[in-house]
Amino acid sequence: MPIVSTAEDIDEVGHVSNLVYLRWILDVAMGHTRACGWDFAEYRALGAVFVVRRHEVDYIAPVGLDQALVAATWVDTWRGASVIRRTDITRGEQVVARGATTWAFMSIASGRPTRIPEELRLLFGGAPAS
Numbered sequence: 001m002p003i004v005s006t007a008e009d010i011d012e013v014g015h016v017s018n019l020v021y022l023r024w025i026l027d028v029a030m031g032h033t034r035a036c037g038w039d040f041a042e043y044r045a046l047g048a049v050f051v052v053r054r055h056e057v058d059y060i061a062p063v064g065l066d067q068a069l070v071a072a073t074w075v076d077t078w079r080g081a082s083v084i085r086r087t088d089i090t091r092g093e094q095v096v097a098r099g100a101t102t103w104a105f106m107s108i109a110s111g112r113p114t115r116i117p118e119e120l121r122l123l124f125g126g127a128p129a130s
Contacts, residue, residue, distance in 0.1 A: 001028045003069040003089070015062040022055060025087045025099040028071040036123050047107060048114050053082065054102040061096040069096065075124045081105050081113035083124075 003024055011017040033039070033050075043049040063069065070090050077084040087099040107114045 001031050001071045003071055005063055005065055005067050005069065007065060010065055015064055018057070018059070021057055021059070021089065021097050021099070024069075024071050024089060025055070025057070025073075025101060026052075028073045028087055029085055029101065029103075032073050033124075038120070038123070044108065046117070047109060048105050049108060050083070050103040051106050052101055053104045056100045058098045059096075060098065061091070061094060063091065063096050067091055076100075078116070078121060080115050083116070 001024075005016050005020075009016045009020040040049070068091070071087060072090070073085055073087045075083050076086045082102055082104045085101045085103060087097075087101070088095050089097040089099075104113050105116045106112065
């Protein structure tokens with residue numbers, strides 16, 4: 001996902017705000033799931049959605065105004081009812097931030113974790129469950 005930092009992204013010390021990195025991490029994750037053909041309507045029909053349980057972000061290099069970046073994401077680790085999705089945000093060849101987000105797969109009806117269906121696991125590039 002291409003990104004260009006804007007004036008609204010810049011904090012008081014002159015670089016991209018920590019909150020903006022989180023927004024970008026969420027935006028690229030949602031863009032990936034939509035590109036795979038799953039938006040909220042498909043999740044609702046399935047009866048469960050992914051929700052964030054934890055974010056970890058490593059800020060490696062500052063980003064200023066009007067800088068061109070690319071956010072890339074992939075699902076790295078699969079568990080029964082959760083995944084860890086990794087995100088790299090780069091400027092050219094340099095990684096400026098790395099994220100790891102734990103997403104729990106939650107039943108819409110009960111609000112409790114539920115097992116991730118095999119079809120989603122395969123769709124997002126996960127190995128079949130053993």
